[in-house]
Amino acid sequence: MANTDPESSRAADDLIARAARLDADDPLAHCRARFVLPEAMIYLDGNSLGAYPASVGVRLDDVLNRQWSQRLIRSWDEGWWETPERVGDRIAGLVGAARGQVVVGDSTSVNIFKLAIAGARMRPDRTRIVIDSASFPTDGYIVDSVARLLGLAVTRADQSDLDNVLGDDVALALLNHVDYRTGKLWDMASLTRSVHNCGAVALWDVCHSVGVVPLQFDALDVELAVGCTYKYLNGGPGAPAFLYVREDLHDALDQPLTGWHGHVDPFGMQSDYEPAAGIIRGRVGSPPLLSMLALDAALDAYDGVSLADARAKTQSVTGIFIDALDRSLAPGVIEIATPRDSSQRAGQVSIAHPRARELVHELIPLGVLADFREPDIIRCGFSPLYIGHTDAVNAVRALASLLNQ
Numbered sequence: 001m002a003n004t005d006p007e008s009s010r011a012a013d014d015l016i017a018r019a020a021r022l023d024a025d026d027p028l029a030h031c032r033a034r035f036v037l038p039e040a041m042i043y044l045d046g047n048s049l050g051a052y053p054a055s056v057g058v059r060l061d062d063v064l065n066r067q068w069s070q071r072l073i074r075s076w077d078e079g080w081w082e083t084p085e086r087v088g089d090r091i092a093g094l095v096g097a098a099r100g101q102v103v104v105g106d107s108t109s110v111n112i113f114k115l116a117i118a119g120a121r122m123r124p125d126r127t128r129i130v131i132d133s134a135s136f137p138t139d140g141y142i143v144d145s146v147a148r149l150l151g152l153a154v155t156r157a158d159q160s161d162l163d164n165v166l167g168d169d170v171a172l173a174l175l176n177h178v179d180y181r182t183g184k185l186w187d188m189a190s191l192t193r194s195v196h197n198c199g200a201v202a203l204w205d206v207c208h209s210v211g212v213v214p215l216q217f218d219a220l221d222v223e224l225a226v227g228c229t230y231k232y233l234n235g236g237p238g239a240p241a242f243l244y245v246r247e248d249l250h251d252a253l254d255q256p257l258t259g260w261h262g263h264v265d266p267f268g269m270q271s272d273y274e275p276a277a278g279i280i281r282g283r284v285g286s287p288p289l290l291s292m293l294a295l296d297a298a299l300d301a302y303d304g305v306s307l308a309d310a311r312a313k314t315q316s317v318t319g320i321f322i323d324a325l326d327r328s329l330a331p332g333v334i335e336i337a338t339p340r341d342s343s344q345r346a347g348q349v350s351i352a353h354p355r356a357r358e359l360v361h362e363l364i365p366l367g368v369l370a371d372f373r374e375p376d377i378i379r380c381g382f383s384p385l386y387i388g389h390t391d392a393v394n395a396v397r398a399l400a401s402l403l404n405q
């Protein structure tokens with residue numbers, strides 16, 4: 001660090017020592033060995049594209065060289081067909097859902113489309129959809145189209161202002177659990193209660209919380225939810241997303257993409273659509289099996305992982321990261337856009353700086369991979385499975401070496 005006065009170098013040594021102690025006590029430290037990462041790299045982009053779990057290559061070798069090449073079409077009867085529900089049940093364990101309520105397939109965007117329409121159809125007399133104004137853009141794009149298709153209005157609102165825009169004309173509220181830009185984690189319990197108080201249906205997007213925050217869909221009575229699998233769940237580029245529908249709503253679920261994989265009798269080849277019972281009606285057409293089985297293998301990285309431990313670790317690692325930023329940089333050099341209260345953060349810390357875009361590039365040769373979000377945000381994601389406290393402190397050292405010149 002450029003700042004070489006003895007007091008600050010002692011402070012830096014303190015931080016490194018504290019990080020090492022915390023890493024030594026980390027109950028998830030062994031999970032790092034489940035991943036293959038480049039040498040000497042601190043990967044802070046696991047909230048965008050999760051790292052590569054070694055289990056994936058082993059599984060795909062079997063999928064390609066036995067299931068596909070040798071078993072051929074028979075593999076559909078040997079487990080392929082049920083993969084969306086089976087992998088869905090594995091994810092159910094991560095989102096506080098009993099089995100039979102999660103199915104995997106399609107992208108998050110497509111699943112938002114399916115569930116926003118299905119959700120709005122549950123309240124046919126209502127005329128409005130409410131969406132988080134800071135939402136990841138795809139959510140808003142899809143909701144606008146859904147509203148046009150159904151002849152509904154859309155209200156964009158800050159989630160802190162939700163109670164003021166909800167009313168008895170609202171059919172559906174699409175909420176983001178984490179602000180993708182600032183990393184703020186919203187209180188799912190209280191926002192869901194607000195939506196229910198006005199009689200609307202809650203559709204949660206948990207792309208940035210699944211795998212880092214213990215979720216409680218069943219306990220909170222959440223009706224509908226969607227989430228990504230290529231972020232903290234490490235499913236790989238373009239891995240299929242998932243959707244959740246509360247069990248008592250399955251029979252009424254009028255899912256608009258009525259493809260044959262959601263049919264009650266897909267091989268009956270009937271001319272009319274009759275939806276399957278249960279969560280299967282969330283399916284559409286042939287799933288991307290190679291990606292889905294890669295995701296299945298990737299989920300092994302969560303085997304035996306307590307999400308309470310994952311949550312505690314991420315809060316602690318992001319905490320030391322913020323602490324290190326405070327101590328290593330002069331006041332005002334950067335702005336931390338993420339809440340300092342660790343109960344309001346998920347796995348991400350966002351740093352605002354006018355040269356954010358350049359800094360993200362300059363960090364790469366220093367062994368730190370983070371990402372840039374418009375307009376001025378350096379986004380750092382901390383996977384509980386492979387990023388520790390020492391990584392966090394060293395990433396700050398790299399950033400400070402660029403900023404303290």
Ligand SMILES: *Cc1c(COP(=O)(O)O)cnc(C)c1O
Binds near residue numbers: 108138
């Ligand atoms: C990453 C992300 C998505 C991605 O959608 P895809 O259709 O799967 O590409 C959607 N919503 C949020 C909040 C996200 O963070």
